[in-house]
Amino acid sequence: MSRNVRLGLFAAAGAMLAALLVWGFTGLPAFGDFQGEYGWILNDAAGHERHVTNVVASVVFDYRGFDTLGEEFILFAAAIGVALLLREARDDRERPRDEVRSDAVRAVGLMLVGPTVVVGLYLVAHGYLTPGGGFQGGVAVAAGVVLLYAAGRYRAYSAASPHGLVELAEGAGAGAYAAVGVAALFAGGLFLENVVELGTRGTLASGGTIPILNAAAGLEVTAAVVLLLHEFLEEVMYPA
Amino acid sequence: MTLLPYLLAAWLFLVGLYGVVTSRHLVHLVICLSVMQSATYVLLLAIGYRSGKKAPIFTAGVPVKVGAVDPVVQALTLTDVVVSVTGVALLLALVVEIWKRAGTVDPDRLRRKES
Numbered sequence: 621m622s623r624n625v626r627l628g629l630f631a632a633a634g635a636m637l638a639a640l641l642v643w644g645f646t647g648l649p650a651f652g653d654f655q656g657e658y659g660w661i662l663n664d665a666a667g668h669e670r671h672v673t674n675v676v677a678s679v680v681f682d683y684r685g686f687d688t689l690g691e692e693f694i695l696f697a698a699a700i701g702v703a704l705l706l707r708e709a710r711d712d713r714e715r716p717r718d719e720v721r722s723d724a725v726r727a728v729g730l731m732l733v734g735p736t737v738v739v740g741l742y743l744v745a746h747g748y749l750t751p752g753g754g755f756q757g758g759v760a761v762a763a764g765v766v767l768l769y770a771a772g773r774y775r776a777y778s779a780a781s782p783h784g785l786v787e788l789a790e791g792a793g794a795g796a797y798a799a800v801g802v803a804a805l806f807a808g809g810l811f812l813e814n815v816v817e818l819g820t821r822g823t824l825a826s827g828g829t830i831p832i833l834n835a836a837a838g839l840e841v842t843a844a845v846v847l848l849l850h851e852f853l854e855e856v857m858y859p860a
Numbered sequence: 861m862t863l864l865p866y867l868l869a870a871w872l873f874l875v876g877l878y879g880v881v882t883s884r885h886l887v888h889l890v891i892c893l894s895v896m897q898s899a900t901y902v903l904l905l906a907i908g909y910r911s912g913k914k915a916p917i918f919t920a921g922v923p924v925k926v927g928a929v930d931p932v933v934q935a936l937t938l939t940d941v942v943v944s945v946t947g948v949a950l951l952l953a954l955v956v957e958i959w960k961r962a963g964t965v966d967p968d969r970l971r972r973k974e975s
Binding site: 623626627630634637638641642645646648649650651652653654656658659660662663666667673674675676678679680684687688691694695697698699701702705706749750751753755822841844848851852855 | 862863864865866867870873874877878881882906907908909910911912915916917918919920927928929930931932933934935938939941942943946947949950952953954956957968
């Protein structure tokens with residue numbers, strides 16, 4: 621198909637799709653006037669039912685925790701898929717192309733490693749109290765590890781994220797989430813039911829199983845992002 | 861105008877689709893796909909918005925009676941972002957493989973190579 625035919629086809633189909641979307645949107649609730657009952661109920665109930673202050677976290681790790689189990693395994697499968705596609709037998713004795721960058725980049729990069737990891741851990745730890753959570757915080761922690769690479773030290777990055785350990789952490793994060801669900805069965809509840817003592821609202825010891833699942837997600841996300849970047853960086857460092 | 865946030869979602873979707881259709885580079889195509897997906901974030905968050913309400917986080921001092929925007933669509937958006945990122949990572953890995961095998965990442969040239 622030539623480029624012009626393709627563009628013409630897109631113009632026609634795109635115009636129809638745009639018309640359909642606009643027609644559909646006029647039937648949606650007016651912006652700012654959403655009356656979804658589920659959301660109202662959860663906003664009212666999450667505080668005294670689950671003792672958490674961040675309702676979004678209670679939806680992710682409790683009310684719709686089963687969805688998040690699926691999401692965890694999507695992340696897990698994708699990271700493994702990337703590793704399968706990109707990993708090759710490499711000679712580790714070969715010296716990687718470790719480019720020396722400017723001192724300023726190196727200094728600022730290294731200075732930011734610690735604070736970034738701390739901010740990430742804070743986001744994970746307080747995920748069910750304030751904005752944040754295992755997914756967001758996990759990415760921030762992984763960003764701290766990646767800064768080691770940005771500071772021009774591939775070997776330091778490589779040493780800070782050994783394959784075996786990262787893979788173990790990834791599997792442990794995904795496994796722990798499922799294990800909490802199964803543990804609830806043994807405790808006499810339903811799968812992923814919140815059977816732990818709920819604690820005091822507004823403190824770190826609140827939410828029952830929510831902090832545990834949150835931490836498992838944080839571990840899983842950190843490991844998955846580090847693993848993904850590791851595989852892509854090795855493509856650059858050890859070109860075929 | 862109350863339709864504007866929804867139209868923004870439609871615009872993002874269509875502009876991303878345009879990029880996918882006219883792409884000359886597979887990495888560009890993958891990024892366009894993630895632009896299309898970001899339309900779903902805008903749509904979800906726009907649907908769940910309630911005028912004048914804040915985020916659904918009730919720390920000490922914020923009475924629950926005040927109400928907040930819908931927490932369910934926000935949780936769905938979170939899932940959406942994670943799935944999008946993993947999809948992009950997997951697609952980019954495929955692009956690297958295509959580059960190794962075919963020596964090109966231009967979709968048009970790839971087709972010519974096949975025939």
